[in-house]
Amino acid sequence: MKECPNDNFVPEIRTGYLDDVVRKICKTYEDSKGINHIEGFNLPNETEVLHILQDFVEIIFPGYSGRKALNLKSIHYSVGETLSRVYLQLTDQISRSFRYNCEMNNCKDCNVPEMSEKAVKNLIGRLPEIREIMKLDVMAAFEGDPAARNLDEIVLSYPGIKAITMQRIAHELYASNVPLIPRMMGEYAHTVTGIDIHPGAKLGKSMFIDHGTGVVIGETCEIGNNVKIYQGVTLGALSFPKDACGKIIKGAKRHPTIEDDVTIYSGATILGNIVIGKGSMIGGNVWLTESVEPGTRVTISPPELKIKSGKKV
Numbered sequence: 343m344k345e346c347p348n349d350n351f352v353p354e355i356r357t358g359y360l361d362d363v364v365r366k367i368c369k370t371y372e373d374s375k376g377i378n379h380i381e382g383f384n385l386p387n388e389t390e391v392l393h394i395l396q397d398f399v400e401i402i403f404p405g406y407s408g409r410k411a412l413n414l415k416s417i418h419y420s421v422g423e424t425l426s427r428v429y430l431q432l433t434d435q436i437s438r439s440f441r442y443n444c445e446m447n448n449c450k451d452c453n454v455p456e457m458s459e460k461a462v463k464n465l466i467g468r469l470p471e472i473r474e475i476m477k478l479d480v481m482a483a484f485e486g487d488p489a490a491r492n493l494d495e496i497v498l499s500y501p502g503i504k505a506i507t508m509q510r511i512a513h514e515l516y517a518s519n520v521p522l523i524p525r526m527m528g529e530y531a532h533t534v535t536g537i538d539i540h541p542g543a544k545l546g547k548s549m550f551i552d553h554g555t556g557v558v559i560g561e562t563c564e565i566g567n568n569v570k571i572y573q574g575v576t577l578g579a580l581s582f583p584k585d586a587c588g589k590i591i592k593g594a595k596r597h598p599t600i601e602d603d604v605t606i607y608s609g610a611t612i613l614g615n616i617v618i619g620k621g622s623m624i625g626g627n628v629w630l631t632e633s634v635e636p637g638t639r640v641t642i643s644p645p646e647l648k649i650k651s652g653k654k655v
Contacts, residue, residue, distance in 0.1 A: 385442060386435045386523055394435065395527050397428050398465075398511050399504075402473045403497050425466060433462050436520050443521040461518035465511070472510050475547050479506055482548040486570055501535035502551030512541035546602070553608075560597035566620070569600055572608040580614030580631055601636065 396407070401421060405412045412420055436458040444452035480503060483496045490496055496503055508531035516524040524541035532538040537554045539545075542561035546569060551557055553573035559565070563577045579596040598612045601620040609627040612618065619636030628640050 384438050386438045386526065388526060390431060391435055391523055391526050392530055394428055394432050395508060395511060395530065397424050398469070399507055400424065401469060402476055402507060402511075406494075406497050429462060429466065432465075433458050435523060436461050436515070439521040439523050461515060461520050464518050465514040468514050472507075472514075475510065476503075476507055478548045479503060479550065482550040482568065482570075483552075486550045487552060500554075501537055502554040502557075505531045505535040505537035505539055505551065505554065505557075506545065506549060509539040509541060509543065509545065513543070513545070516541040543597075562593075562595045562615075563597040564599040566600060566602035566604070568603045570605045572606065572610075572626075574609040575606050576611045576613070578611070578613050 400407050400409060401424060404417065404421075410420060437454050440452060440454045440457050443449070444454065480493055480496050483500055483503060484490045484493055487496075490500075508527055512524040512527035512531075515527075528539065528541045535554060537551060537557045539557075539559040540561040540563070543559045543563040543565065545565050546567040548568045549565060550570045551572075552570065556574040557571060558576045558578060560578050565577075577598050577600070582590045582596065583594045585591055595615045598614065599617045600606070600612075601618060601622075603621045604618050604624070605622075606612070606618075606624045607626040607628075610624045610630070611628070612624065612630045614631050616631065616633040618624065618630075619634055619638060621636055622634055622638040622640070624630060625639070625641035628642055630640060634640060
């Protein structure tokens with residue numbers, strides 16, 4: 343068999359060419375347009391943050407990840423060890439976030455250690471309540487989905503439960519004004535579930551997201567109890583309020599409020615600072631930009647179908 347003449351080919355690296363490219367790349371680092379972080383404060387470590395998030399999920403749903411062999415006799419020590427470790431790790435990551443934020447905004451009076459410890463204590467102190475709420479969410483999924491066989495199946499495999507769990511954790515940090523980390527957690531949940539819930543959204547109890555792919559819930563959404571949402575639903579902003587200089591006003595209420603016992607079917611788009619009244623039903627593929635009274639049913643007219651048979655008459 344003849345050897346291919348190109349099998350041992352080694353490309354010639356022209357030093358001058360690479361030097362020119364390196365110089366051009368480094369030139370782009372000299373501005374301050376926000377996509378490089380050289381000679382700045384340490385940012386939160388993404389890997390560490392996601393490990394911490396997974397530890398919190400393990401505390402809320404112990405034993406499901408398979409990371410540890412647990413039993414009722416040892417669970418006290420396992421939870422204590424996890425929380426002790428996470429307390430230190432999360433404090434460090436949050437400190438990095440606050441230091442970064444203070445540097446970017448030229449703050450002079452930031453007490454980073456105090457703010458960091460307060461945020462961590464707030465989240466850890468809320469874990470018992472988050473766990474009780476997640477019990478209601480899991481039960482809502484079981485009662486709302488005829489395909490669900492048992493609660494374990496829901497915890498292990500339902501993307502809506504994963505997304506809601508992580509959002510409830512991230513929301514506590516968001517409420518403590520922690521920069522960066524809540525969004526990092528939220529985007530991780532988005533990546534693994536296909537469900538995008540901003541950490542600023544306020545979620546009620548017994549919430550069920552069925553299937554879930556493509557669901558988007560904006561920052562200032564407020565969702566009541568016993569709300570059921572299907573795949574492809576968007577709870578978004580219709581427009582962005584601007585100040586006198588034409589810049590977007592951050593933090594203004596711009597997303598819907600969904601009251602208790604509302605069902606929103608697949609593909610519905612609800613936009614703006616509007617209210618969907620208690621007990622309402624929003625049909626599939628509806629585009630809605632105005633408030634509706636409690637008990638309202640909103641649907642669209644059935645499309646005109648044209649069906650052609652493949653058989654000759």
